[in-house]
Amino acid sequence: MADKFPMGRLVTTAGVNDRAASDEAFAKFVRKSLQRHSQGDWGDLSAEDKRENEFSLAKGFRLLSAYEHNGLPKIWIITEADRSVTTVLFPDEY
Numbered sequence: 001m002a003d004k005f006p007m008g009r010l011v012t013t014a015g016v017n018d019r020a021a022s023d024e025a026f027a028k029f030v031r032k033s034l035q036r037h038s039q040g041d042w043g044d045l046s047a048e049d050k051r052e053n054e055f056s057l058a059k060g061f062r063l064l065s066a067y068e069h070n071g072l073p074k075i076w077i078i079t080e081a082d083r084s085v086t087t088v089l090f091p092d093e094y
Contacts, residue, residue: 004040005057007079007086013093016075026072030088033067037077043067
């Protein structure tokens with residue numbers, strides 16, 4: 001499936017980077033979540049937030065996805081409005 005938008009430079013917070021470096025299952029989860037985000041699968045958001053992302057995608061605003069999986073820590077993925085950078089972070093790092 002093709003990407004729905006450019007994600008720009010991919011970055012992670014120190015917390016996500018440290019966890020991914022020491023936990024292969026978490027690293028795989030992050031990679032899969034990035035793929036889902038790029039394809040417009042906004043993950044574990046409310047229906048209202050998913051509609052907001054669709055509006056933001058059409059209008060060129062910031063995009064936010066949230067993902068959870070089998071006891072791994074929840075992550076957020078944010079792509080900036082200008083599509084220059086996409087950041088993977090834990091919600092408490094926002």
